[in-house]
Structure formats: C-alpha cells, structure tokens
Amino acid sequence: MTDFLNLTGKRALVTGGTQGAGAATVELLRTFGATVLTTARSRPEQMNADVFVAADLTTPAGCKAVTDAVREELGGIDIVVHMVGGSSAPGGGHTALDDDQWQTELDLNLFPSVRLDRLLVPEMVAQGHGVVIHVTSIQRLLPLPEATTAYAAAKAALSAYSKSLSKEVSPKGVRVLRVSPGWIETEASVRLAQRLAEEQGTDYEGGKQIIMQSLGGIPIGRPTKPQEVASLIAFLASDRAATITGAEYTIDGGTVPTV
Incomplete structure (x- = not known):
C-alpha cells in the first residue's frame, strides 16, 4: 500500500513552530518528508539551529530575516504555514484597549502573514505552485467581549485577507487556505x-x-489536541488537497453553534 500522504521534496516554513500546534505541525510535516524551517523570537535549547531562525515577526525586519533564511536554507518555498499568533490584551471590554494594545494585536495576528506573503508568494507564483495556510481562530466568529475583542478582530481581518489572496493567486497555481481552531x-x-x-x-x-x-x-x-490541528494542516498542504483553495476549515470540537 502506498503512503496516503507524502511531502517528500517539499520546502516548508512554519511560523511560531516551537510549541503547541506549531511544534506539532513542524514535527508532522517532517515525518511526511518535508524540509521544514521554523521561527520564533528565541530558539529552544533542544532545537537544531539549522532548521530554525530567531526573528520577531511583529516587525518588517523580522519578516525580512525569515525570508532571507528561507532562501538561504531551503533554496525556495513550497508551503507556508502562518501559525504565529496570540493575545496579551487585558480584560475589561473594549474600553480597556488603547491604541497601543490594538496595534499589538494586529502586529502579531495579521501583519506577519501580510508581510511574509508579500515577500514569498511571488516566488510561488513564479514557480507555478505553492500552498499558503493561514491559521485563524473561531474567535473571529465567537469573540469574547470581556477579553478577546482585539484578537478576534485581528483574526477576522486575517481571514478576509486570506480569502482575497486566494482569489488573486489561485489562478496562478498557488493555493491559499485557512484553518480555524477552537480551544487547543x-x-x-x-x-x-x-x-x-x-x-x-x-x-x-x-x-x-x-x-x-x-x-x-x-x-x-x-x-482539540495540537496533533489534530497538525494533521489537518498536513493534509491541506499535500497534493491530496490539490483542488482545495480559498476555504476555511474549522477544527473546534463543534464549538461554533451555527452553520
């Protein structure tokens, strides 16, 4: 029996790949044969420096450093998984969020994808193939007013951006998808x-x-277990999902109560 899923020869970047679902995704993509570069602000002691670049993706300089590493270490790119994200906003509703806190949420949850895509997707278009996966959140549909307003709004913006990008580059051979986890x-x-x-x-x-x-x-x-999120991402990144683009896949144990 042949392998159901094979990523041998694929070159992948996974942002935020040192813990949680990001680390599980890095491990699984490598298990299926991909060469994977990952990034975070600092390198864990147990991680090989050859497959990691330290960078702050909330800044243009950090995104440029990761792009340079992709070209130097991988020689090109076939798969990008935008896993980096999170929230440090305080509770207290919308009035507790000042401009700086709003900017922090956008800088972490939206702009790394926008900047890295701007640098890397043209290379995918030039080679005629590639897969971009934006990890959004069910919070874009179910924001918690007390604590996640800015995070949810940033993820909603990421989802809309992802859909627009898919419409632009799918005709050129580059698939763009969204994975929307609930509580992991x-x-x-x-x-x-x-x-x-x-x-x-x-x-x-x-x-x-x-x-x-x-x-x-x-x-x-x-x-949801981190490995379950990784399994969905690996499938979508593979040739098994060759006609899937522009879609969002919710993985939340049924949390979202609407169609």
Whole structure:
C-alpha cells in the first residue's frame, strides 16, 4: 500500500513552530518528508539551529530575516504555514484597549502573514505552485467581549485577507487556505486550566470545564489536541488537497453553534 500522504521534496516554513500546534505541525510535516524551517523570537535549547531562525515577526525586519533564511536554507518555498499568533490584551471590554494594545494585536495576528506573503508568494507564483495556510481562530466568529475583542478582530481581518489572496493567486497555481481552531490543549492552555482550577478549588478537569463553559460548550467534551490541528494542516498542504483553495476549515470540537 502506498503512503496516503507524502511531502517528500517539499520546502516548508512554519511560523511560531516551537510549541503547541506549531511544534506539532513542524514535527508532522517532517515525518511526511518535508524540509521544514521554523521561527520564533528565541530558539529552544533542544532545537537544531539549522532548521530554525530567531526573528520577531511583529516587525518588517523580522519578516525580512525569515525570508532571507528561507532562501538561504531551503533554496525556495513550497508551503507556508502562518501559525504565529496570540493575545496579551487585558480584560475589561473594549474600553480597556488603547491604541497601543490594538496595534499589538494586529502586529502579531495579521501583519506577519501580510508581510511574509508579500515577500514569498511571488516566488510561488513564479514557480507555478505553492500552498499558503493561514491559521485563524473561531474567535473571529465567537469573540469574547470581556477579553478577546482585539484578537478576534485581528483574526477576522486575517481571514478576509486570506480569502482575497486566494482569489488573486489561485489562478496562478498557488493555493491559499485557512484553518480555524477552537480551544487547543497546548502548554499555555494547560497552565490556564490549572490556574483556574486552583482559584475555584477544583482539579484540572474542573479547570477545563470552566474554559469550555466560557466558550459556550464543546460538544465533543474536550479541547482539540495540537496533533489534530497538525494533521489537518498536513493534509491541506499535500497534493491530496490539490483542488482545495480559498476555504476555511474549522477544527473546534463543534464549538461554533451555527452553520
């Protein structure tokens, strides 16, 4: 039986690939044969420097440094997975967000994709093939007014940008897709659940229930595993998904309650 999914010979960039779903994606793409370069602000001690570049993607200079590394280390690019993102905005609703906090959310969740695509997608167009995957969030559909307004708005902007890019470059051989996760059980979310559990005098499972309830419930009863997100991304990046472009794939355990 032949391999269902094979990425041998593919050159990939995964941003934010040192932890959580990003690290799982890097590992899985390599398992399927791709050569993968990843990036974050600092290199973990256990990561090989040959497959990593330290850069701050919230800046134009950081995006330029990553692009230079892609050309030097990979000699070109076939797959880009924009995984970097997150939020440091305070709670308190929209009035708690000043201009600097809004800019911080956009700089982390929108502009790295815009800048890297501007630098790398023309090379994909020139070679006649490539795949770009933007990792958005179900928060663009289900923002939490107390805490995620700016993050959700930035991810909504990323989704709209991704759709527009797909319409522009798909006729030129470059597929552009979106993956929209719900709550992923990453190292950071485990720490959050543990903290909530301590505050409420319950255990870790109780802490998880608190988070799920804040999201309006997760029908399958648990968060998504990083490896599950990675599996979806790997499939979409492969030739098995050769006619899929411009679409958004939600992976949230059923959290979004609408069609």
